[in-house]
């Protein structure tokens with residue numbers, strides 16, 4: 001415990017009501033969607049911060065980091081708290097730095113770059129961007145709630161990635177301003193390749209306070225679902241749309257049965273026993289897509305406009321990691337993995353997994369473009385959890401047959417799949433947070449340098 005922490009923080013910011021200490025509030029601000037993982041659920045439930053503070057400016061962020069450094073108090077940054085791996089759970093107590101009030105969209109430049117504060121909600125950015133003829137290149141299915149800073153620091157991609165890749169690709173993250181946790185905190189701008197020092201580092205090596213985020217020209221989208229008798233049919237049809245650059249698409253998803261049965265609010269789009277393909281396609285190509293789906297043996301069960309985040313139904317609410325949420329609502333024994341199948345060997349990989357695990361491993365495919373421009377079958381399979389050993393065995397087997405896994409059941413960066421082999425995130429931590437006070441325990445390869453007098 002750090003004596004006098006709340007009083008000390010209250011002196012640093014203009015309005016002391018932005019220092020929060022009520023136990024229920026601290027509990028909420030200390031947790032995210034870590035409970036998605038049965039393993040993390042048991043490990044992280046009791047972790048809680050000693051105080052939370054809600055800065056409204058870079059100066060206040062710097063003041064909090066300076067104070068925390070002087071008193072050796074850990075600081076864990078929080079956007080909207082929708083991360084899945086306990087990224088913003090403070091393992092060693094201390095301060096939660098809640099950036100939700102730093103939520104301004106400063107401008108969208110004429111060439112389509114949004115200049116934003118980190119707490120800006122992605123749904124707000126999508127809505128505002130569309131008013132000016134732009135839209136997000138990609139967003140997580142938590143669009144409405146998630147913050148841009150949290151997406152950059154904790155997310156990877158989502159709806160739109162089939163066309164624009166992940167956050168780390170194609171210069172989408174143009175630049176950002178970061179406050180460091182050095183003895184005297186500095187505001188450092190990272191541009192171009194230098195953004196990769198901080199991107200997806202879970203707030204372990206700097207606090208993002210301003211972001212330059214590239215958008216793409218807005219498209220009039222149609223959302224479409226099609227049911228197929230067999231998973232293989234749905235997969236091949238969706239793949240044919242995903243990999244063909246002639247189709248302008250934002251989402252290409254496949255679910256095998258019984259996953260569609262979990263989507264209770266949109267039951268009318270689902271056909272009992274059938275696989276479901278879910279695609280966002282340019283309105284101008286909607287009719288051609290309908291014909292293609294029917295030719296491939298599918299029944300188009302829905303086709304309707306996407307008018308922005310408030311669209312009903314918003315089909316992305318059933319995709320990416322929302323699919324897992326619907327599965328867990330149906331049966332709490334379900335959990336998930338994050339996989340990448342081989343674009344050329346995937347059907348054999350599906351066969352091997354089915355042979356070994358039966359319907360304890362359900363296929364949920366999200367097509368996405370990788371950094372080389374190749375569209376691959378990414379996947380967030382729904383798996384039945386029995387024991388940690390069996391889950392780890394599933395992960396090991398996937399890797400043995402060439403299916404990559406970003407393990408969502410660990411709470412540190414290195415096995416999570418986005419840690420950079422060139423160690424630039426680690427080197428940035430050594431430079432910007434040498435005392436290891438930012439989100440401690442999440443970057444396992446970091447060790448404090450011995451203090452020399």
Ligand SMILES: Cc1cc2nc3c(=O)[nH]c(=O)nc-3n(C[C@H](O)[C@H](O)[C@H](O)COP(=O)(O)OP(=O)(O)OC[C@H]3O[C@@H](n4cnc5c(N)ncnc54)[C@H](O)[C@@H]3O)c2cc1C
Nearest residue numbers: 079080081082083087147149150151154155156203208320
């Ligand atoms: C149902 C569901 C569906 C999801 N779908 C997707 C998906 O499709 N794609 C995807 O990528 N993710 C997905 N996620 C994970 C998560 O919602 C997203 O990554 C989201 O963008 C995180 O934003 P956030 O504001 O909630 O971040 P938080 O959870 O608040 O933070 C995430 C991490 O970033 C750090 N951080 C936050 N703000 C800053 C900052 N300003 N500076 C430095 N570090 C910071 C935090 O310390 C934490 O380590 C999903 C989660 C759920 C629960």
